[in-house]
Amino acid sequence: MTPKQRLYDILGRNTAEALSKRDFEAYYACDKAAALKKALELIDNGSSITWGGSASIDEIGLCEALSAGDYDVIDRSGALTEEEKKAVYRKAFTVDWYLGSANAISADGIIVNIDGTGNRVAAMMYGPDNVLLIIGANKIEPDEDSALIRARNIAAPVNAARFGIDTPCQKTGRCMDCLHEKCICSYVTLTRKCKPAGRIKVIIVGEDIGF
Numbered sequence: 372m373t374p375k376q377r378l379y380d381i382l383g384r385n386t387a388e389a390l391s392k393r394d395f396e397a398y399y400a401c402d403k404a405a406a407l408k409k410a411l412e413l414i415d416n417g418s419s420i421t422w423g424g425s426a427s428i429d430e431i432g433l434c435e436a437l438s439a440g441d442y443d444v445i446d447r448s449g450a451l452t453e454e455e456k457k458a459v460y461r462k463a464f465t466v467d468w469y470l471g472s473a474n475a476i477s478a479d480g481i482i483v484n485i486d487g488t489g490n491r492v493a494a495m496m497y498g499p500d501n502v503l504l505i506i507g508a509n510k511i512e513p514d515e516d517s518a519l520i521r522a523r524n525i526a527a528p529v530n531a532a533r534f535g536i537d538t539p540c541q542k543t544g545r546c547m548d549c550l551h552e553k554c555i556c557s558y559v560t561l562t563r564k565c566k567p568a569g570r571i572k573v574i575i576v577g578e579d580i581g582f
């Protein structure tokens with residue numbers, strides 16, 4: 372085990388334990404393969420599933436495995452028009468599972484997300500009975516303040532660049548606290564407890580995944 376893997380192992384296990392105290396159903400997986408195995412154990416065959424924009428679920432191979440398996444996958448990339456996209460976003464409230472990640476997490480288990488239109492965080496907060504978040508240990512920050520800083524100064528500019536969204540942070544590399552029409556931080560959420568208990572499942576992965 373490299374020094375970095377050892378650090379992620381300690382941080383990942385401790386953060387999973389902190390999440391459990393906040394009523395999340397939390398797991399630690401040492402690598403992407405273990406995270407994929409755990410995710411597929413949790414999701415029953417035949418489940419209806421959709422997801423928000425997340426590199427993490429893609430990077431562990433979950434989207435591919437579900438699309439190839441015995442599941443009812445509603446993939447938003449198939450929606451071409453704005454109306455079709457809106458319909459998929461609304462459907463995300465009634466599927467069996469909603470998948471995603473976080474933009475940052477504090478070591479004591481507070482999950483931070485930013486969202487331009489709010490569809491993703493809304494589904495996480497009051498959508499399906501089961502939400503599964505795959506979070507790389509690279510997103511663990513010492514506390515809530517530093518997690519917010521990460522979300523707006525690392526996750527936001529990288530995601531804006533990834534999707535070609537012309538936000539000020541994409542040009543400067545740091546949050547300019549904008550009110551730009553394409554701002555991807557219209558909604559900045561802190562999820563500090565899971566209610567009802569166990570609805571949100573979290574797998575912390577001991578590798579660099581996502582942004």
Ligand code: SF4
Pocket residue numbers: 523524527528538539540541545546547548549550551553554555556
């Ligand atoms: S500049 Fe705007 S879009 Fe970029 S991180 Fe700050 S608030 Fe979000």
